[in-house]
Each structure stands twice: as structure tokens, then as C-alpha cells.
Amino acid sequence: MVKENESQRRRTDPFGGIRGSEINNESGKMLTPFEVDLQEALTGIQKSLDIWDGKIDPRRAGNIRERIKQKTQMKKETPFNWKSVKEYDRSLVDIYLRWSNKTIRSQKNVPEKQVRVALVGLLAFYKKINVMSPDLSHPDIIRCFNTTAKNYGLEGFKIPTDLAFNPERHIDPFAGVRGNNALSKNQFKKDLDVAVEELDFSIGYMDQLDIPTYRKEYRYKKRKPKFVKRSFKTSDSYYQVDLWWPGGSLQSLNNVPINKARMALVSMRSFFEKIDIQNPDFNDETVQSLYMKTRERTEPKDLTNNNPEIKSIEKGGTSYWSNLTHRWVKGKLDKKSGRFVAPEKGL
Secondary structure (H helix, E strand, O other): OHHHHHHHOOOOOOOOOOOOOOOEOOOOOEOOHHHHHHHHHHHHHHHHHHHHHOOOOOOOOOOHHHHHHHHHHHHHOOOOOEEEEEOOEEEEEEEEEEEOOEEEEEEEEEEHHHHHHHHHHHHHHHHHOOOOOOOOOOHHHHHHHHHHHHHOOOOOOOOOOOOOOOOOOOOOOOOOOOOHHHHOOOHHHHHHHHHHHHHHHHHHHHHOOOOOHHHOOHHHHHOOOOOEEEOOOOOOOEEEEEEEEOOEEEEEEEEEEHHHHHHHHHHHHHHHHOOOOOOOOOOOHHHHHHHHHHHHHOOOOOOOOOOHHHOEHHHOOOEEEEOOOOEEEOOEEOOOOOOEEOOOOOO
């Protein structure tokens, strides 16, 4: 009787015959979490580009009604790597480096003309990642991989003490595009803006030399220009022209005739306009001198002798200069614990 019942027993499949499938890589091996996240990142950025370009699926591009339907549906989708600052307005866009469902880094308020450049940069960055042999000297790659490790409960990768973005070695995920959030921190840009403002004042000052004092604009009577000054106290014929930068003069020309002095200032204005604030040309010794002047002038100092950690790494502290955002990255004091928190590496 027992044997008869056993022969009649059966197992109901609660899944209705549905079976899972092994997700393998090109070598036929099971995908690792890092490979899964890379695939998702590549799919996400390609979809983000398609939405930005308004590209529809050619397999479904039938009649006009179907194409219109697809484009309408596309406008409702949320792109993986970008978002308009204002709904239905693409003039300013936030762009995201995303990995493992997390935002690793972002550029805020990017102008519309630069958005596609940044998105293509992200695609190139993702394609460059070698999961089997990742370049963990790249700050963004090690952040991506540590995010995956954290999400899957795996051991993370140790952050090197000298972790820093090297423009000659590392690919920029945003292809050099910077939003307002990055530019607002760029100390080199801040100094350049100040220098241009002072240079414009100096040019205006020279233009007012032939105007009687009582008719001159008040601001030109109130203060002196930083780029020019008279070579002789009793003569307006010759001037000293300085290449001025916040912190002082770097180069000077003496005894320049008044007409040529103004020409030198206008030439300097053209030179400033050509400086790339995001990727300065260090092959130009003048640009490099200005850049180093900014770096040296803004180096963190422990004025109160209470937080020596605020000093640069070279002087025993934790602050470091970023070649990516062109500023000193500093730690801060945790008010609750009273402990100094060192800055994150590779910013």
C-alpha cells in the first residue's frame, strides 16, 4: 500500500515551469558582481545617449504614429546618467557618473551644448574599464569597484595614500566638461577671474590718462591699477607693465612707452582669454608659473596651531592639491567628536 502511494506521489512546480538561466561572460564563466555592474553602466549610458539624441528603436520604427508614440514615451523616461535642472528645459543639465545604482560623481548645471560631450565621455570611461585588471590608481574606478564591493558584502580595495587624478594617465569620465559645482571650487579659475578684472581696470585706467582729472570716472581716481604704474614719478610717458596675479607680480617690463604699454595690456588680455581653466597647458611656462602661484598662495596653513592636520601632506598634514578640480582639498573638524576628519582621496 505504501509503495503504491509512493508511485502516485508528485511534486508541484510552484514556478510554473519557469527556470532561471546562468548569466555568463564571454569566457563562459558566471558573471562577477563587478561585470554585472559594468554591463548595467554600459546599458545605462547608451540609453541615456539615445534619450538625449531622441533615438528610437529601429526595430519598432514602423509608421509615423509608432515613431511619435516612441518619442512621447521616451520623454517620460528617466535617463540613467542625466537630468534636466528644470523639467522640459535642457538649457542646464546635471550629469552623473553612476555605478552599482549609486552616483559616484556628478557635474551640475552643465550647458546644453556640452551635455553630449560629457555623455560620450562617460561611455568611453565605462568601455575603458577592465574588470579583470582594473586600473585602481584611477580615483573614479576604485570608487566604482568599492561601491560594488560594499553592495555585495565583498572586501573593498585599499585606497592608496597617493591616490590622485593624473590627466596624462587617467581618462576623464566627463571628457573635460565641468558644471558650475566644479568650476565654483576651481581656485585657478577664481584667480584668473580676479586677474582679468584687474587687467580690465588697468586698461580703462590707461584710456583715462588724457582726460582731465575732474572728468575722470571716480573709480580711476580712487585706486591705482595693478598691471601698470609710472616708471618716473614726474612723467606720464613711460610705464612699468606687470604680469600681475593674485599674490603679486610674476614678470615686469620697464620703461615702456605709453602707447605700447596699452598694447601690452591688450595682448595680456588675449593671453588670459586663451587659458584653459580646466586643462591648463603646462607646456607653456607662463601658464605653469601662474598655476603654481595659485597653488602656493592658497596652500592651507595652521594659523591657530590647533589643527596641524590642515597643512599639506608635504608638510605633515592631510590636505592635498587636486589636479582634477584645481584646488586644495582639505579635511574638517567634526564638531560632535572634536576629531579632525581627513579629506577623501582623489577628489
